[in-house]
Amino acid sequence: MGFPHPSHSKETVVLSRYFGDAGARTYDGWVERGGYEALKRALAMTRDAIVEEVKASGLRGRGGAGFPTGLKWSFMPKDVVKPHYLVCNADESEPGTFKDREIMRWTPHALIEGCAIAAYAIGAERCYLYIRGEFTEPWKVMSAAVEQAYAMGALGADALGSGKRVDIVLHRGAGAYICGEETAMMNSIEGKRGNPRIKPPFPAVAGLFGMPTTINNVETLSAVPHILNRGAAWYKALCLGNPKSTGTKLISICGHIQRPGNYEVTMGTPVKEILYDMAGGPKPGRTFKAIIPGGSSVPIMTREEAEAALFDYEGIVEQGSMLGSAGMIVMDDTTDMVYQIWRLARFYAHESCAQCTQCREGTAWTTRILERILTGRGKQDDFQLLLDLCDNMTGKTICVLSDSCAAPVVSGIQKFRSEFEAYIAGAREPAMAVV
């Protein structure tokens, strides 16, 4: 695993402050850096007061959907009649996204603290921390940190001497992208095949083991201690664009760019600033062609669209895509868009859980059509076929995996049609041999 780059002056460093600081990984080190103050504060507050504070901060889910976190917590039944559960989604599998990995590698106690506060706030008797199976180092770091937190009394029957019980259990995924979908994750924790569940019932009503459950992303929960320490107003003020998007956001940038890595910015920062100032712009002699702003599941943006956008939930939507997980995949003018879209489609075809017909068969068929185009055997009819197939795959299934496969295909055809045409017309050498 690489070592994080020093932060850029235009970044707003909150969550990533101790990235690269090995001392922050230990319990004592974390306490020295002001850790566990927020948890202590939270345990002295009422559950409602914490939820209200988070609501007031404007914090929204950082996993991709951007649902207001405080509101989500408030859906949990007030009376704890049945066991409540918190699930922390650390199954970061979205292609192009690697921010949660860094949080777990460097600041495990920040996540533990966030989990503990949230678990207390929603009345959860236990928090399951579901870590992606391929994350070997984060798993080691988190395991050690949880063990230490128990040993030091921050977790357990008498968390930080408050007399209140907070438990965290680590659960390791087994290598399926779909288990990052919240209902599939619950099935996976229950020991079942990781298939998404039909909603309703929603998790807050009947989630993990059929009990009221809240699922939050790693980055979301890690932001919570900062909100309690510094106040909702401070967090809400971290906003350069639309007031509905507040706080800071970790961005993972990868691809054809000078300085790939994680960056933390205030919501509403212009994308152009992120790409050119922080990440150093394109490699010498090249220009950007396309940006996928939110992990592979969102529509592809052209350079013009990306450069015009403000980096927050609304700003990216205005330019035709979605913020998603903020895993930015940058492609420059050397990129073969048809080939890249095929790579994405193949990923979804491989990861489809096989429940819904449109997804199981549609993702595989989409991949084959793209393959046919790449081998130089494409037809003009393939455009209509792909678009119709994508229409059948959008909004008709239990989860959004098939929608995610369709999004880059549809936006790719809309925005980079000439590249498809070149293959079909035989003007471009086939990128693949006929098998």
Added chain:
Amino acid sequence: MADELVNVTIDGMPVSVPKGTPIIEAAKQAGVLVPHYCYHPSLPSPAVCRMCLVEVEKAPKLMPACVTSVVEGQVVHVNSASAKKAREGVLELLLINHPLDCPICDQAGECELQDYVFQEGRAGTRYAEYAKRYSPVEDFGPDILYVPNRCILCTRCVRFMEDVADAPVLNVSERGDRAYIGISEEQKLDHAWSGNVVDLCPVGSLLSKDFLHKARAWDLDKTASVCPGCTQGCNVSIDTRDDVVIRIRPRPNLEVNRHFMCDYGRANYRWMNRGDRIEAPLVRDGARHTATDWDTALARFEQVLRGASGSAVILATGRASTESLGLVRRLVDRFEVAAAVQVPLGEEAPLSGVPNLALRRERAPNLAGAELLGYTPQWAAAMRQALSAAVVIVLDADLDQADEAALAAAPGMVVLLGTVIADALRNVELVLPVTTMAEENGTYVNRDHRIQRYQQAKSQPGMARPAWWIAGEVLAGPGPSADAPSTAAEAFELLGERWPVFAGLGHGDIGYTGRVLRTGSAPVPGRAEGAAR
């Protein structure tokens, strides 16, 4: 709560259904069948096939009709343009890897994929130039084959084994378009109820080895019947081709067997096709039997009964109809009677997901009916009495060699109303050919005192007649008589005079799903109360 009704409109048809009803069931009330694969009324709904997507006014997208409950005032369009396009899309996707081997597929003709594609699928495929997915046929169990190529992964079989049979040996293995139905490496699909997965499979992916390539679905004649296997009384369909029983399949009855039947009952039909049947009445003429006509035979029977006095014994098969048991019993009203019904015993095999459904220990379909008519299952005692009785009537009982030898030596008159005759009984006074339950109309009373009708599924051999007809003719006296019943329904009406539990009831009242008799008596002995959850 169940009584609370909500009003919805489905394809322009207003219906009122109980609150909580899924749209797909409400649509049935409105006379609209929403095409579906994964949904089954006796299984939990996972909403995975996405075939039943319907347009619901004010909903942001198409909704799966199988898991979306109706709400007051809802307006549903099953056949709107968007719903039809979605279904056409699903059908096209299901077909891209489905082999077009309908001409050699057992399911053809009763295949839900075939039906819906004909109904609303695309005329041609756009999945050109690619090979279809291929996997070889797998042996899943004693009677079940899995043809993965035809599988549409509706998961009905997986859910049946997991949620209904409580024997989770099947799963979905792999993912994406490589997925298939997997079976536990250590286990076989040999649960006592596993044959139901063949019926549940909407396509020809799970096949019965017993039925394999035996008949085309459209050549089968289906007859509503009741399983003669045990006291449960599962409703079945007896499927015949050219008067030969080819298979038995469950017929839905939510009160008795829902949509299921056990493998024992499913396989229990070969005796219906026996070729060595008695085809004419046989009267003893010195040391040998001669075939005769019914008038002569009935006169002889009447003569036998009139000439005897004292005690009479009836030894009846547990598969005899209520009508036959009743009228044969009435024949000997003048005597001191011991009437026994034969009840073979076996292992009980419950289907754990359905309350009060099991293959029962008592392997006789009409034990409860026989008991209401004064018969007992005390077979050995009746056999002993037969050795001193003036008249012994054997009603198609399955006798072992000792019983046969004993009856052959019995001093009284032995009359055999049977389907086959053992060599040991070649000296009995009278042999009258009777029909099996597959060859007649009749009723059985199951262990919960539900009386259920079964229909004639195949023709009787030669001159064989139902036992109730023989008894009815003898009771009415010699010569043509309007009093003699000519149908099972008429025979049934004669029971009420003597046994009030049947009074006022006719075949028409029983219908095709049966009716619980008001017996006021204790439950049948040996019943496992509330054994199923």
